Amino acid sequence: MNPMTSYFTLSNGVNIPMVGLGTWQIPNDQVFDVVMNAFEVGYTHIDSAQGYQNEEGVGRAIKASSLPRESIFVTTKLPSHIKGYQETLDSFEQSMKDLQLEVLDLYLIHAPWPWSNIGQDCTQGNIESFKAMIDLYKQGRIRSIGVSNFSVKDLKAIMDATGFAPHVNQIRFYVGDTQDEIVSFCQANNILVEAYSPLATGRILNHPELLQMAEQKGVTIAQLCIKYCLQKNTLPLPKTTKKERMIENASLDFTLSEEEMKKLDRIK
């Protein structure tokens, strides 16, 4: 399995490359080079967000690349504090302008609440935003739509109100933090789980037990963690600014046994 040329298929039949490049914390003046390097080593799936303030650089890289537009999968996100129908349409147009795109591959509500007020009940606002996204999807401006950081309750609220299941829920997911209830609900409802922070934003890369396991298998901790996400049927979005790590993070030609997966499940 080559993660560069393999896909998950969303519930609407759209194919999404199995490993995406995360771009959180990559400033706009650096992201162009990072994305160009990623394209060069075979990545075709880029995860951005208006909140990362790097859509402009991502867009320039897509334009500058020799890859055909249809072979690139681009995700961006509605900022977490923007809720409401018209507000969503306006914010979407701003993202499309910055990305210089006609059609977006995946658009996500970044979070069910503003980052400045985690846990705030924005159910009605999320429903209105999701309705706007459904309309953009039906108009062909977006190929797939979804959410991020949504709990089961948050998911049910928008699904019940619109009768439309998001194609994706992008959540925190890594060895030791797998949010099982959300993953089970999503997988039972054909909502692809994207694993963000698959390396715990770098925090698990010195974990002694993982190091031992990785050494035994002749892989790196990063590879072990990314493969774990894939074998859990989640789509990992590792972020790196370094070309050699991009290659490493997509070199996943090994299998974790059932026993190894269980061992990883127990890691805290």
Ligand SMILES: NC(=O)c1ccc[n+]([C@@H]2O[C@H](COP(=O)([O-])OP(=O)(O)OC[C@H]3O[C@@H](n4cnc5c(N)ncnc54)[C@H](OP(=O)(O)O)[C@@H]3O)[C@@H](O)[C@H]2O)c1
């Ligand atoms: N929807 C959301 O709310 C949300 C939240 C968080 C993240 N995300 C998405 O998920 C992506 C990934 O999550 P993340 O940025 O938290 O971090 P991550 O991918 O879990 O880890 C990135 C960190 O690991 C380092 N790293 C990457 N590959 C490595 C390797 N092979 N060996 C050693 N170190 C390595 C990176 O450093 P270098 O860059 O120096 O290589 C960076 O410090 C984000 O960029 C974003 O696209 C979404």
